Amino acid sequence: MKKKKVFITMTIVSLLFCLAITWGGLEIALAKDNTILIGVLNPMSGRVSRLEPYSIGAVKLAIKEINEKGGINIKGKSFKLDYKEYDTECRPEVGVAAAERLIEKDKVAFILGGICSSVTLAVMKVTERTMVPQITAVSTHPKITDPKYRHDYMFRNKDTDKMRIKYISRDMAEDLKIKSVALIGPNDDFGLGRSDAYKKTLTSKGIKVLETVLFNPKQEDFLIELQKIKRNDPEALILCVNAPEHCELLARQARQVGFKKIIGSASCSSIKLAKKLGEAGEGFMFELPFYVSPKVPHVYQWAKKFKEMNGIEPNFVSAPSYDAVYAIAEAIKNAQTATNLKAIRDAFAKISIKGVYSYPDFVLSFDENGQAQVASGIGMFKGGKIVPITGAYAGK
């Protein structure tokens, strides 16, 4: 009799348990029906992972704002926007697996990512095959929007290496009057792409490129490489690096070796770096594709909101990531579909919205190669602060 009671109780409990799971599952399924997912690919571990909070913070802020305004209206029905983020470890094979998971399992409407050029290039092959629209807000490798390599579903609201280098090289030659440089960067897609672009453009501007040094991306000690470069006595050292950690290590060690003029990439444009370098950071220059100025109220207000929500100052990763989410939402609204990815892609290609990236009166739109036209300048650490010295933010 006692055994029977135990059996009946266990059966009831099991049934209730199954019912609870089914009900929960149903709820999830229903929620999914009213939600449009954006897939986000970011390096959440490894060297470039320091940039991840800046990207996902912007995605969260944009989604929160869009949903608070009522979400996306498609044929009279309101859809909420949400995101699913996976770690790429800044490794192409991990990025590809994550992209496939986003497309096949999570059924995302759009992919935003990755940060590392090598990952974006690898993921492009997946989005080309599956015809899922993809945008990168950070990768700068020329191939991404090069007509020879790109596909119709690929977009970028960030400048290419070529575009960035065009502005920086011009400023180096005309404003800073630099005569000779040496380049140093990691032996990966970013380092190779950036140093190649610099070599061609600087030479055409009459600046001598005395040496190009590529190092193992996992390396942390650069004293010997820098001492070898110093023997050729270049006027300036250009850091072709994507990982903020490389910026810090190279900037400090280059100062130790005695380099006076150092120009870092955009990932060096962080106020944290100025604090860490202290006096050695004074006069350190970097590419400045984005700058928060009280003279540009909409960017200034946005930066305040970003800091309130995420506890960090926005940077060159946050601003284009935020714009990208708004552009995706606008394209879905214009296409009036959450499932027809071809229609979303077509609407995205015609987008024209006011963004926070990159220069004060910037309007985000794409050319026939899916590339937004972005300008940049050079900034410098002065008194522990970022000061634009060339380009649109310096009033030039």
Add this chain to the structure above:
Amino acid sequence: MNELAFFVQQIINGLSIGIIYALMAVGLTLIFSIMDVLNFAHGELFMLGAYFCYWSMHLIGLPFILSLVMGILVVACISTVIERLVFRPIRGNLVASIMASLGLMFVLQTTASLAWGTISRSMHSPFKASVLRLGTLFIPYDRLFAILASLSLFFGLWWFIQKTRMGKAMRATSINREAALIKGIDIDKVYMVTFTLAGALAASAGGILGSIYSVAPDMGLLPLLKSIAVIIVGGLGNIPGAVVGGCIIGLSEALGAAYFSANYRDIYCFVILVAVLLVRPQGLLSGWKR
């Protein structure tokens, strides 16, 4: 910088790297010579030392030197617990000790990743980018500190082993364990002190290198591999050998990177290792007394 100055500069670079390898390798060889254990988790003690130093600076707000001491003390305590819980129960079983240290390596690394994330962190080095200049030669203060701190620790270790009662007991145990037991030496205590000392040395190397480079959960692997190369080059279980081996490996890296290719800098030490194994498999200083 002329050719001679460049060469001397590379010698300085090599010695400053090598001395840190030696600091790590001395702990490894100490454990091997006394306990007959090759501790693959030594790199993780190095990593923990760097992390505790980092957190002492950034959470508690201690100055760098005190943070380093804090890191060393915490890891010394952890090492004592590890010896008691992991290695003491399997004492005398070489295979089990290797497997246990490998397991411990993964456990500590995964725990650090889960607890602190995989993002690499950088300490606010008190030395910033300042350097000591001697004509055309220079040495960054952070590396000068690394050299001086390592030399002080080597001296402290030498004094402890040569002059103290426990040090003598450690030497006796490493020469003949059974004889030491007959003489009434408390072997349990010797093993515990050995492992604690080795952990403290690894933590000090981690704290010092973490302040020059960066701190991450996987930061211990490459130094561990290089330390193993160092102790094989110097002679397994030989403390002066570990110091000499560290300097040789550091110099090979610096000179190889300067005169051949910097891209293969992590390979030069293993080339030296193979060369030593072919010419003198027992290690360069194996004839020296422990």
